[in-house]
Each structure stands twice: as C-alpha cells, then as structure tokens.
Amino acid sequence: MTVSRTRNATAAAVVAGLLMSGCSSSGSGNSGESTTQAAPMAANDLQGDYQQVIKTVLPSVVQIDASDSLGSGVVYDDKGHVVTNAHVVGKERTFKVTTATGEQELTAKLVSSYPEQDLAVIKLDNPPSGLKAAKFGDSTKAGVGQIVLAMGSPLGLSSSVTQGIVSATGRTVSEGRSEGSTGATIANMVQTSAAINPGNSGGALVNLDSEVIGIPTLAATDPDMGGSAAPGIGFAIPSSMVKTVADQIIKDGKVTDSGRAALGITGRTVLGDDYKPAGVAVVEAQKGGGAAKAGIEAGDIITKLGDTEITTITSLSETLAGEKPGDKAKVTYTRGGADRTTDLTLGEM
Structure with a gap:
C-alpha cells in the first residue's frame, strides 16, 4: 500500500479488501424498551457535540488557491499566519x-515551506478583524477509537466536514514521488477513518474538545486497484509536529531544529542480481556527517540500519524517521562485495 497527497489536483486511492458489516442487538421486555428510548437522546447529544465543534473550529479553516491547485489551511494565530x-x-x-x-x-x-515534513506557513497580507486562530491540542493523547472530524475543501467544496475515528497512531508513512508531491517520509502520523479527499490537504483533524490534533495530508492508495481513493484510510501530521515546525518558521523564517535523524549521505536505491531492490548506494558521504565520520564512503551499499533490512531509499527514510539526532546506530554495508559493519552517531536532517 502506498499513499498519495490530497490537494485538489490529485486523486487519492482505493485499498482492496475493505469490508463493512453492520451489527445489531435484540432484546425483549422492559430492557428492550429502555434501550429504544435512550438511543435518540444519546444520538441528539452526540449531534449537538458535533455541531458545537464545527461552530467553534470551522471559522479557522480556510481554502487556499495556489494557482494550479486547491488545498486547505488552518489559521494558526491572530497575526494572519496559516499552516x-x-x-x-x-x-x-x-x-x-x-x-x-x-x-x-x-x-x-509564503513565509516558508518545509517539504521534509510536508508543512508550510503562509501569512495573510491584511488579516481581517476577528480572525480566529484554531486551538491546537496534544496529539500524543490521541487514542484509537477517539471520534474526530476532518474539515477542509475536498474537491473545492469549501467548509466541508466529515466524521470518523482515530484508527491508529504512530504510523510512519511515505508520500508517493509523483509530480507535485514532496516525497516526504513522516513519522507518528494519525490514521483516521474520516474521509480525506483531494483538497482536504492542509485542513484540520479535530477532536470533540474542538482541538486540532492533526493536519490531513495523505490518503492510502493501492496500485493494484488503479490508484483510486481508499475510503476510510487517511493520515494526518500530528499537531505536536505541526506546532514545532510552525513556531520555528514564524520565529526564524525557517526550520532551525528539525528533530529528525540523518546519516549524512546522498544515496540511491540499487538492484541485486535478481533485479529486486537490494540496498542504498552511497553517492556522497557528506563531510562531517555521521556516515563519513564512521568511515562510510561513496560506493558503499547500505543494507541494514540496526536490525532493519534496508532495500530502498524509502525504507531507509522510514527507519530513520523512528530515530533521533544523537542516537547511536549500527550500519551494515557492503564494499567490494564484502559485508562490513560500523557504529555511528546519527546527525540531524
């Protein structure tokens, strides 16, 4: 399974094998009557919660026209910054x-863009009076089963809202390397069943406390199904990372501390004798980087990071996404057909 970006210029995709089933319960006597009477009240309460969240957060969600595409954004502060x-x-x-x-x-x-995390900040030239900034919550507290709403402009339909749950947390996901995509590998993403369609990118994934816990970014795709949309499998950049990046961009005009680990190499995927991906060839070991300090040179082929097999640039990026700058790592590589290992200290992207 792969993922695609969700700006309006690109369709997101379908995953094979998705099944839906309903469930029902039956009862008799007084207990059945009590359940029947309670259900409408519970539904009304939940509906009221939804409507209150929408009333609170939707004014902070905007549509962005970037000439060749449409997307969404979230007002970050009362000075007109939009993430x-x-x-x-x-x-x-x-x-x-x-x-x-x-x-x-x-x-x-544009204030600045940080493609490595697929985030950017723009600033309104003349922020209108009463501009309302969204409240960003703590994405580390997001739990599987938590009800969430996705707000944005899918297919150019501004101010649209969909509903779902947090399906999983801690996902590491790589964007497809198609035209217009950053190709970023992003860690700790929030997976959601709320519908995310082209144009939702950059919008808000919101909990029932009216807090933004993520920025919808990707939808799952299955190449075997023609790359059409996968209902119910979307991914959002966690609000903790959004705040880290946005605060640095607003303060310094760029990201000064990515918090992301790097080997300090430029590399490319190589194929083995069976024509399958077999590792990452080092094109350049950057001077002063962790790899160069550990003796890794151009021409070496990295095959393992720790205990994880490395077969492609993407698999290397996904493995590094789970590490931090300063962490120690064992790298397995081949040189002249012989396997070697070295310990190194990871640098920062």
Whole structure:
C-alpha cells in the first residue's frame, strides 16, 4: 500500500479488501424498551457535540488557491499566519485565501515551506478583524477509537466536514514521488477513518474538545486497484509536529531544529542480481556527517540500519524517521562485495 497527497489536483486511492458489516442487538421486555428510548437522546447529544465543534473550529479553516491547485489551511494565530501542507503551496509564493464564510477572498504570501515534513506557513497580507486562530491540542493523547472530524475543501467544496475515528497512531508513512508531491517520509502520523479527499490537504483533524490534533495530508492508495481513493484510510501530521515546525518558521523564517535523524549521505536505491531492490548506494558521504565520520564512503551499499533490512531509499527514510539526532546506530554495508559493519552517531536532517 502506498499513499498519495490530497490537494485538489490529485486523486487519492482505493485499498482492496475493505469490508463493512453492520451489527445489531435484540432484546425483549422492559430492557428492550429502555434501550429504544435512550438511543435518540444519546444520538441528539452526540449531534449537538458535533455541531458545537464545527461552530467553534470551522471559522479557522480556510481554502487556499495556489494557482494550479486547491488545498486547505488552518489559521494558526491572530497575526494572519496559516499552516498548511508544503505540497499545497508547491512552488508558489502568493496565494488567494477564502475564509469559511466564503464572503471574503484574501491574499497571502509564503513565509516558508518545509517539504521534509510536508508543512508550510503562509501569512495573510491584511488579516481581517476577528480572525480566529484554531486551538491546537496534544496529539500524543490521541487514542484509537477517539471520534474526530476532518474539515477542509475536498474537491473545492469549501467548509466541508466529515466524521470518523482515530484508527491508529504512530504510523510512519511515505508520500508517493509523483509530480507535485514532496516525497516526504513522516513519522507518528494519525490514521483516521474520516474521509480525506483531494483538497482536504492542509485542513484540520479535530477532536470533540474542538482541538486540532492533526493536519490531513495523505490518503492510502493501492496500485493494484488503479490508484483510486481508499475510503476510510487517511493520515494526518500530528499537531505536536505541526506546532514545532510552525513556531520555528514564524520565529526564524525557517526550520532551525528539525528533530529528525540523518546519516549524512546522498544515496540511491540499487538492484541485486535478481533485479529486486537490494540496498542504498552511497553517492556522497557528506563531510562531517555521521556516515563519513564512521568511515562510510561513496560506493558503499547500505543494507541494514540496526536490525532493519534496508532495500530502498524509502525504507531507509522510514527507519530513520523512528530515530533521533544523537542516537547511536549500527550500519551494515557492503564494499567490494564484502559485508562490513560500523557504529555511528546519527546527525540531524
């Protein structure tokens, strides 16, 4: 399974084998009557919760027109900063932004983009009075089964809301390397069953406390099914990472501390004798980087990081996504057909 970005210019995809089934319960006597009477009240309470969350958060979700694509964004502060995905802004530097009411089209400029985490910050040229910043929650507290709402502009339909649950946490996911995609490998993503479609990218994944816990970014794809959308399998960048990146961009104009581990190499996937991916060839070991300090050279082929087999650039990126700068790592590589191992200290991306 792969994933695709979800700006409006690109379709997200279908995963084979998804099954849905209903469940029912039966009863008799007074206990059955009590259940029947309680259900409408519970449904009304939940509906009221949904409507309150939408009323609170939706004014902070905007539509972003980046010339060749449409995406979504979330108002980050009352100064007009809006956080979105790097693949939404692409190479553009100026944007048209439409608020949730749809009554006012604003202009904005890029502050900075950080493709490695698929995040970007833009700033409204003239923030309107009463601009409401969203409240960002603690994504580390997100739990499987938690009810969430996804807000954005799927297929250009601004101010759309879908509902689902947190399906999993801690996912490491790589974007497909298609045109317009950053190809980023992102750790600790929140998986959700809330529908995420093209145009939802950069919007808000919100809990019932009206807190943004993630930025919807990717939808699952299955190449065997023609790359069409996979209902109920979407991924959001956790709010903890969003805040880390956005705060640095707003303060310094760029990301100064990524918190992401790196070997300090430029590499490419190589094939074995069976024409299957067999490792990552080092094209360059950057001077002063962890790999160079450990004696790894251009031409070496990395096959393991710790106990994890490395067959492609993507598998190396996904393994590194679970590490931190300063961590110690054992690297297995081949040189001249002979296997070697070395211990090194991971650097920072």
